[in-house]
Amino acid sequence: NAGVMQNPRHLVRRRGQEARLRCSPMKGHSHVYWYRQLPEEGLKFMVYLQKENIIDESGMPKERFSAEFPKEGPSILRIQQVVRGDSAAYFCASSRGVINQPQHFGDGTRLSIL
């Protein structure tokens, strides 16, 4: 029973490029959460999605960042025109539903901006 799959594990981009991070939830999970971990800090919530719907994006920067979770395929976190401050580990978590269901985390994508 595969866990939450994130790819790539490591992503290097130059300033101004786009970064696309993918997350496939655990089988049977329809809720996806994205978190960002800056160096030496805890995880910070970014966005919560269900299939084809953004439920809560209160933690997403207003510009350059977007997320989707299409009917088919993985959830995508997209960062346009990356800057050095976007360097971080980005974690995806999934759960079955909202009540009494813990979130299971992927191994994260480490994004480095040159």
Add this chain to the structure above:
Amino acid sequence: AQTVTQSQPEMSVQEAETVTLSCTYDTSENNYYLFWYKQPPSRQMILVIRQEAYKQQNATENRFSVNFQKAAKSFSLKISDSQLGDTAMYFCAFQEYGNKLVFGAGTILRVKS
């Protein structure tokens, strides 16, 4: 807004001994969940233990147990018989029903042989 505070940036413990990591939180909600996650050097996020706020009984998972004091909004993690593999960053986290996790800043735990 909910906040989670871990006041111990770093802790050390001798192998086989017991250590307690502290966590306090702030919320006006009555129903919520609390978690401890472990992040080893590999950077994975591993769920250690979970506590439901409406349950008075403290959660236990093998060598890991919590001391949940709802009135004081305190949620400490006790690790018994510490092992070298317990060396990691430990995060306390809060969750309202059906919502995001709010994490503390973490405590680095080093288990010494």
